[in-house]
Amino acid sequence: MSEASVAAADPLAEVLPRISPFARFLRRALGHNGLLIGGGVLAAIVLMALAAPLIAPHDPYAQDVARRLIPPVWDAKGGWDHVFGTDKLGRDYLSRLIYGARISLMIGCLAAAISGVIGTTLGVAAGYFGGRVDAAISYLITTRLSMPVVLVALAVASLVGGSLNIVILVLGFLLWDRFAVVTRVATQQICHAEYIAAARCIGCSTWRIVFSEILPNILNALIVVATLEMAHAILLEATLSFLGLGVPPPEPSWGLMIAEGKSYMFFKPWVIVIPGVALLVLVLAINLLGDGVRDVTAPENRN
Amino acid sequence: MLRFALRRIGVAVCVAFTVAVFSFFLLHLSGDLATAIAGPESSAEQIAQIRVEYGLDRPIMAQFIDWLVRALHFDFGRSFYFQDQVTTLIAGRLGVTMALGGMALGFALLVAIPLGVVAAIRRDTWIDRSALMISVFGQAMPSFWFALTLVLIFSVKLRWLPASGGATWKHMILPVVALGTYAMPAIMRLTRNGMLDVLAADYIRTARAKGLSTAVVLFKHALRNAVIPVVGLAAVQLGFMLGGSIVIETVFSLHGLGHLAWEAISRNDYPVVQAVVLLLSVVYILVTLAADLLNAALDPRMRTG
Amino acid sequence: MTAAPLLSVSDLTIDIPLGGRTLHAVRGVSFEVSRGETLCIVGESGSGKSLTSLALMNLLPGRLKRAAAAMSFDGIDLLSIPERRMSDLRGDRMAMIFQEPMTSLNPAYTIGNQLTEAFLRHRKTTRKEAFGRAVYLLEKVGITAADRRMKQYPHQLSGGLRQRVMIAMALMCEPDLLIADEPTTALDVTIQAQILLLLKDLQKELGIAIILITHDLGVVARIADRVAVMYAGELVESGPAAPLFQSPAHPYTRGLLECIPQPGKTRPGEPLGSIPGLVPSLTGRVSGCVFRNRCPRAEEACSGEVPVVAFGDARRVRCLFAEGVR
Numbered sequence: 001m002s003e004a005s006v007a008a009a010d011p012l013a014e015v016l017p018r019i020s021p022f023a024r025f026l027r028r029a030l031g032h033n034g035l036l037i038g039g040g041v042l043a044a045i046v047l048m049a050l051a052a053p054l055i056a057p058h059d060p061y062a063q064d065v066a067r068r069l070i071p072p073v074w075d076a077k078g079g080w081d082h083v084f085g086t087d088k089l090g091r092d093y094l095s096r097l098i099y100g101a102r103i104s105l106m107i108g109c110l111a112a113a114i115s116g117v118i119g120t121t122l123g124v125a126a127g128y129f130g131g132r133v134d135a136a137i138s139y140l141i142t143t144r145l146s147m148p149v150v151l152v153a154l155a156v157a158s159l160v161g162g163s164l165n166i167v168i169l170v171l172g173f174l175l176w177d178r179f180a181v182v183t184r185v186a187t188q189q190i191c192h193a194e195y196i197a198a199a200r201c202i203g204c205s206t207w208r209i210v211f212s213e214i215l216p217n218i219l220n221a222l223i224v225v226a227t228l229e230m231a232h233a234i235l236l237e238a239t240l241s242f243l244g245l246g247v248p249p250p251e252p253s254w255g256l257m258i259a260e261g262k263s264y265m266f267f268k269p270w271v272i273v274i275p276g277v278a279l280l281v282l283v284l285a286i287n288l289l290g291d292g293v294r295d296v297t298a299p300e301n302r303n
Numbered sequence: 304m305l306r307f308a309l310r311r312i313g314v315a316v317c318v319a320f321t322v323a324v325f326s327f328f329l330l331h332l333s334g335d336l337a338t339a340i341a342g343p344e345s346s347a348e349q350i351a352q353i354r355v356e357y358g359l360d361r362p363i364m365a366q367f368i369d370w371l372v373r374a375l376h377f378d379f380g381r382s383f384y385f386q387d388q389v390t391t392l393i394a395g396r397l398g399v400t401m402a403l404g405g406m407a408l409g410f411a412l413l414v415a416i417p418l419g420v421v422a423a424i425r426r427d428t429w430i431d432r433s434a435l436m437i438s439v440f441g442q443a444m445p446s447f448w449f450a451l452t453l454v455l456i457f458s459v460k461l462r463w464l465p466a467s468g469g470a471t472w473k474h475m476i477l478p479v480v481a482l483g484t485y486a487m488p489a490i491m492r493l494t495r496n497g498m499l500d501v502l503a504a505d506y507i508r509t510a511r512a513k514g515l516s517t518a519v520v521l522f523k524h525a526l527r528n529a530v531i532p533v534v535g536l537a538a539v540q541l542g543f544m545l546g547g548s549i550v551i552e553t554v555f556s557l558h559g560l561g562h563l564a565w566e567a568i569s570r571n572d573y574p575v576v577q578a579v580v581l582l583l584s585v586v587y588i589l590v591t592l593a594a595d596l597l598n599a600a601l602d603p604r605m606r607t608g
Numbered sequence: 609m610t611a612a613p614l615l616s617v618s619d620l621t622i623d624i625p626l627g628g629r630t631l632h633a634v635r636g637v638s639f640e641v642s643r644g645e646t647l648c649i650v651g652e653s654g655s656g657k658s659l660t661s662l663a664l665m666n667l668l669p670g671r672l673k674r675a676a677a678a679m680s681f682d683g684i685d686l687l688s689i690p691e692r693r694m695s696d697l698r699g700d701r702m703a704m705i706f707q708e709p710m711t712s713l714n715p716a717y718t719i720g721n722q723l724t725e726a727f728l729r730h731r732k733t734t735r736k737e738a739f740g741r742a743v744y745l746l747e748k749v750g751i752t753a754a755d756r757r758m759k760q761y762p763h764q765l766s767g768g769l770r771q772r773v774m775i776a777m778a779l780m781c782e783p784d785l786l787i788a789d790e791p792t793t794a795l796d797v798t799i800q801a802q803i804l805l806l807l808k809d810l811q812k813e814l815g816i817a818i819i820l821i822t823h824d825l826g827v828v829a830r831i832a833d834r835v836a837v838m839y840a841g842e843l844v845e846s847g848p849a850a851p852l853f854q855s856p857a858h859p860y861t862r863g864l865l866e867c868i869p870q871p872g873k874t875r876p877g878e879p880l881g882s883i884p885g886l887v888p889s890l891t892g893r894v895s896g897c898v899f900r901n902r903c904p905r906a907e908e909a910c911s912g913e914v915p916v917v918a919f920g921d922a923r924r925v926r927c928l929f930a931e932g933v934r
Contacts, residue, residue: 139318139321142318143318143321143325146318146319146584146587147322147325147580147584148542148543148545148546148549148580148587150546150547151546151549151564151568151576151580151583152326152580154549155329155573156330158571159330159571231442231443235445239445239550242445242447242448242550243447243550243553245569255447258445258447258448258451265454265455265459269455272451272452272455276445276452280440280443280445283445284439284440287439287442287443288439506711506712508667508706509706509712509713509774511667512665512706513699513726513777514697514698514699514700514729515729527717528714528715602716603718604715604761
């Protein structure tokens, strides 16, 4: 059966102006509200954390029993000396909040980095080698997923003794599952592509293929997962600290601040509202940034 | 189908065993249990005595095999702190947590699925955007803080609901909402995206070309296919919620498994901790297994293939 | 033409809003189909032929805008009837077969369920009767062991079988008009021939009107009574199949036909024709002849108004220099 072979031209292709991929990326990024807001807020919080000693009005650890539980400035009894009031030991809430951002960000970044290295290694190995390696690693992922994170983290933190480093390590070793799942699938997809077969044919080593072909191609997906896991780690640290088994006092962890304020919340609700909103804003900013990166780099995955 | 089920059950048993190994060695290797039990001020003799008393001086493999054999008979030993059999303790607390988890999942599904469906049908309208906002905020909210905020609003300010305890059904409302909200965003997003994918499918166009009403097209042809992946996610979320119950039960002083775990952890009552970790893992494995089998039953490609 | 046509469309327009701009995907398309007749709408991808077929059934995606001077089906004004009445017609008196048999059936329900669905919706009938009719039609479209097939799921059937099921499904309510959008494109060549033969036989037996959408001129030559050629959203030429193939009037039609090797006419080794250039952008105002940038005969006048000229035996062409018009 014969067929009229007229060049199939997509009328839409004519409509869209031809621009370079980077310019398109930039244009999409600048047109994406979530990405801009999330990135902006996160940048502000990072700056605040870095410049904490310069901008914090008081020493976050200095206690002053005479000035306990002063309400924030918007309350009739509040004053500009303590913008967000003071806690039960008379420590300045705003200063503790600013220093607390350091803890949250540090935990988020380091835990995501550790779990990222573990998860990506496992995921890429599973996706690249397939077969038994894949089966073994998939089994490991299933096992890890069936263990309750909060419970295991609490139990280990309690046995070893809670400290910032322990929390980072425990979360780092627990949160690798999503990295592994995502990189495994992404690597499988790439390994089926012809250019990997071509690279193998011309005798590229496994290492070379992994570092120069696979990793650059899964980078976008990795960034998205990294933001998710950062947010996850920050929330988990707050939860552990809230339950009294995370970062120990007198560190100004936001979760710990909520735990310390819990007994006063019925009369002074701001002691839990302020650190809670801080957590919400930080995690929201990271999530918006992650969603934005996904939308901009892989718009076909968006719905 | 039978072969799929048997294989899946086999994997589940293996995973449960691996989890048991993990949870045992994790607790025995991450610190010295005898020191932890005795407390920081105890002398070397006291620690040594405890070590002998609890059998911690034996080789670790011997301890493990002993524990595993007894665990298979649902015997997890005696609690150090509560002075009771671990199995009895858990049996007394399990009901509260299961009820909480089940109701929270029900709440999450009841809110998230309709919201996801409506958001997909009315894509890019204010409904879609508000559903997205809810899910973004829900994902960013620390669950313990959300629980406390609920207490502040509904117990302290409005005085509608009790703040803690588990005596009546009214006590359960806030914990269920707090825990359910944790699972809602993911289910909502998956329902919405699944529904969008399905609505763009060719068979939806076929159904419309047959002159079927919008309701039949949506509920018979679209939702059935969109909901298949939600079943698996709901199971995973139920597992996460059982883990999250430790937070919610602590906030609301509900005497369930999570609260028991927290008490046991803060008192180094490790037989209880070990048993609860294993139990929650096994429940997760069972629930995801059930979801996989249910999925296979819902999807003819798996059922007959 | 003696009897009133079953379906008549005049000046059909479909616009696609593209964030501020508008893509005029289909412009000024008019045609008629009579009972027992096969109209083939031919055109390359993106020429608007599939959109036209969906517009007839009012199945265009929501954001697309349909407009026409007139559109009537057996005396019913399709432009003004409410969606409720339109859905009564769909699947009952107007049925449709789609391009992708692999994805056009719902994976979650049995063939039987999907076959009987429309019949149960449009007729006062029992499940048993619907089942019986479905089995009868499955046998009619050449499916053996129809009873067993009724209980199977789409994934258990091959592409050819699924397309037969789709045809049976479209015939359930004895439609007056069957719209087939590239029904054979996704199938093997041998299956293609079988399906076309089947459509032709069914038409003879049931006297239905068929609108067949295709880009395959081979298919057109086998099955068409009349042909309508679409290019870039416009109907450039239409008329009875034989004279149109014999003496194409529009340069685009001629170009298309030159792309096909013809036994006896095309010598071995002789290069086949091709049409140079690209389809123009259809956003913003579209004026003049859309083919002028690729047309060997284009002149300045082609960017002005180009009317549709009727000539010969019910033939129409949209060209200033159409051959054989006078």
